[in-house]
Amino acid sequence: MSALIEDYALIGDLQTAALVGRNGSVDWLCLPRFDSAACFAALLGDEGHGHWRLAPVGADECAHRSYAGDSLVLESVWETDAGTVKVTDFMPQRDRAPDLVRIVEGVSGSVEMLGVLRLRFGHGAVVPWMRRDDDHHVAVAGPDSVWLRSEPPVSTFGRDFSTRSEFTVEAGQKVAFVLTWHPSHEPRPALVDPHDARDACLADWRAWADRCPLRGPYREAVLRSLLTLKALTYEPTGGIVAAPTTSLPEEIGGVRNWDYRYCWLRDSTLTLETLLALGYEDEAGAWRDWLLRAVAGDPADLQTMYGLAGERRLPESELDWLPGYERSYPVRVGNLAAGQLQLDVYGEVIDSFHAARRGGLGGRPHAWNIQRCFLEFLRDHWREPDSGLWEVRGPRRHFTHSKVMAWVAADRAVRTLEEDPSLRGDLDGWRVLREEIHREVCERGYDAERGTFTQYYGSRELDAATLLIPRVGFLPPDDPRVVSTVDTVRRELLHHGLVRRYSVECEPVDGLPGGEGAFLACSFWLADALFLTGRTKEARELFERLLAVRNDVGLLAEEYDPEAGRQLGNFPQAFSHIGLVGTALLLTGHGTAD
Numbered sequence: 001m002s003a004l005i006e007d008y009a010l011i012g013d014l015q016t017a018a019l020v021g022r023n024g025s026v027d028w029l030c031l032p033r034f035d036s037a038a039c040f041a042a043l044l045g046d047e048g049h050g051h052w053r054l055a056p057v058g059a060d061e062c063a064h065r066s067y068a069g070d071s072l073v074l075e076s077v078w079e080t081d082a083g084t085v086k087v088t089d090f091m092p093q094r095d096r097a098p099d100l101v102r103i104v105e106g107v108s109g110s111v112e113m114l115g116v117l118r119l120r121f122g123h124g125a126v127v128p129w130m131r132r133d134d135d136h137h138v139a140v141a142g143p144d145s146v147w148l149r150s151e152p153p154v155s156t157f158g159r160d161f162s163t164r165s166e167f168t169v170e171a172g173q174k175v176a177f178v179l180t181w182h183p184s185h186e187p188r189p190a191l192v193d194p195h196d197a198r199d200a201c202l203a204d205w206r207a208w209a210d211r212c213p214l215r216g217p218y219r220e221a222v223l224r225s226l227l228t229l230k231a232l233t234y235e236p237t238g239g240i241v242a243a244p245t246t247s248l249p250e251e252i253g254g255v256r257n258w259d260y261r262y263c264w265l266r267d268s269t270l271t272l273e274t275l276l277a278l279g280y281e282d283e284a285g286a287w288r289d290w291l292l293r294a295v296a297g298d299p300a301d302l303q304t305m306y307g308l309a310g311e312r313r314l315p316e317s318e319l320d321w322l323p324g325y326e327r328s329y330p331v332r333v334g335n336l337a338a339g340q341l342q343l344d345v346y347g348e349v350i351d352s353f354h355a356a357r358r359g360g361l362g363g364r365p366h367a368w369n370i371q372r373c374f375l376e377f378l379r380d381h382w383r384e385p386d387s388g389l390w391e392v393r394g395p396r397r398h399f400t401h402s403k404v405m406a407w408v409a410a411d412r413a414v415r416t417l418e419e420d421p422s423l424r425g426d427l428d429g430w431r432v433l434r435e436e437i438h439r440e441v442c443e444r445g446y447d448a449e450r451g452t453f454t455q456y457y458g459s460r461e462l463d464a465a466t467l468l469i470p471r472v473g474f475l476p477p478d479d480p481r482v483v484s485t486v487d488t489v490r491r492e493l494l495h496h497g498l499v500r501r502y503s504v505e506c507e508p509v510d511g512l513p514g515g516e517g518a519f520l521a522c523s524f525w526l527a528d529a530l531f532l533t534g535r536t537k538e539a540r541e542l543f544e545r546l547l548a549v550r551n552d553v554g555l556l557a558e559e560y561d562p563e564a565g566r567q568l569g570n571f572p573q574a575f576s577h578i579g580l581v582g583t584a585l586l587l588t589g590h591g592t593a594d
């Protein structure tokens with residue numbers, strides 16, 4: 001039986017990230033980048049697919065754990081009959097090879113410890129050769145090499161295709177393990193001092209967190225979300241991944257298992273707006289520059305997602321040797337949705353440029369050219385059906401949310417021109433375009449009989465994405481159509497107090513078998529819509545309910561099964577954490593609808 005998704009904590013070095021279970025096992029780690037093959041893939045299989053457990057002999061789970069202050073340095077405390085130990089796990093921010101550091105510290109008594117390391121490169125498929133070299137245990141297979149050492153050296157030996165470390169820690173003693181990856185054709189990189197690295201790592205994260213201006217009741221939750229969003233950033237390029245995992249299921253045992261280790265324009269532009277709203281201009285600027293590089297070219301070739309450096313080919317395939325999280329099969333890498341037409345993306349990107357300008361981020365001369373090209377593309381294509389923000393794998397439709405976001409694109413472009421007449425653009429033509437889209441959405445996307453915006457033209461289905469209509473400024477919050485849409489979505493998509501993105505009961509629009517949990521980002525959007533339509537108390541209650549869904553270290557997956565009380569989907573997911581920060585800002589008077 002795998003650990004629960006919410007049993008994991010995240011550590012990372014701004015180029016990749018690892019998931020550490022409450023049982024002391026690192027069950028997921030891709031090296032050297034987020035989108036590289038995993039060398040620990042037990043998350044999607046079992047220990048034989050690679051993991052590294054470090055725990056007192058015979059103990060199941062740590063007694064409690066937390067991050068050291070506002071950092072990504074994880075401290076797990078183990079209480080045993082023989083004494084107490086603390087294990088500190090982190091990945092030093094990188095200026096060289098990636099390291100995973102685990103420091104065991106005796107707190108009281110004398111505790112026997114066991115480390116079991118099973119490296120399985122190639123997403124759990126490749127068993128490396130091991131050798132000893134210069135106080136290290138070295139694993140090599142093909143392009144990958146991993147070096148393990150401990151300070152002080154402890155008894156470490158091979159058994160059953162694993163590397164075991166057996167030692168005892170007394171109160172006050174420390175044993176530090178450092179696992180270092182590097183390309184196997186290169187010499188071993190310089191050694192990192194684990195204790196100095198810990199201090200530096202803590203100082204870096206704290207300095208970053210200190211820049212958050214938000215005070216008050218939600219500061220701790222917001223900061224953890226911000227730290228998580230920052231941890232999903234690939235620092236060398238400024239790209240931001242949607243989540244560090246692939247194929248954590250949206251339904252246990254189901255097929256809705258996708259690879260999120262890529263940079264979605266939608267998720268990332270929302271991350272940028274979130275960071276910018278809190279003054280994190282460096283990250284926002286790095287993302288904006290990433291975006292300008294990634295999307296350069298014909299606007300018709302715009303993808304919904306890219307690789308960490310803007311790579312375009314992300315072919316989807318199935319890893320048939322991995323059984324999947326709790327047998328949720330297939331495990332996929334790559335993502336077919338990259339090539340879908342999703343019209344909302346144009347609106348999100350242009351909106352983020354608009355937010356960046358208003359947030360004081362200095363312009364880039366070619367940024368406006370790209371927006372103009374996008375607008376011209378939309379003018380010719382906005383009437384086409386698309387796959388929508390939910391990336392349905394069924395037929396393309398005229399999704400109401402996609403058209404609303406096409407309106408956002410035109411609206412922001414018009415407003416930018418009005419604010420800065422020195423820019424070139426077809427102001428009159430774009431005003432007409434904005435008006436045309438608005439009229440059509442109100443005529444064809446709104447069901448007057450039911451009193452609600454619908455998922456797509458002519459459908460009776462609902463879509464929680466229509467909750468964003470007041471947030472993006474398409475209609476004012478007190479418009480009766482907005483108020484009744486919020487009520488209808490709340491009545492029909494609410495599932496044990498949280499919101500489903502759409503109904504999957506009868507003939508699902510997404511073309512996929514099976515169901516899924518409540519969608520956490522949509523649940524935050526309902527809280528926003530309730531707040532904007534004046535129902536502050538209900539908004540706050542829903543927000544508090546959502547805060548309670550976070551795991552013990554403040555992390556959220558994509559979805560939640562309220563009946564089973566379990567998190568579902570890739571973890572931790574940027575979309576959910578963006579939702580959390582957005583709602584907290586609204587509730588505390590720091591955010592506004594556009």
Ligand SMILES: OC[C@H]1O[C@H](O[C@H]2O[C@H](CO)[C@@H](O)[C@H](O)[C@H]2O)[C@H](O)[C@@H](O)[C@@H]1O
Nearest residue numbers: 242258264266267335337389390391575
């Ligand atoms: O459910 C079907 C789709 O699910 C994934 O997309 C979802 O995650 C994206 C990243 O967070 C988000 O941008 C999108 O709105 C979500 O629907 C998956 O990546 C798709 O391939 C899949 O069709």
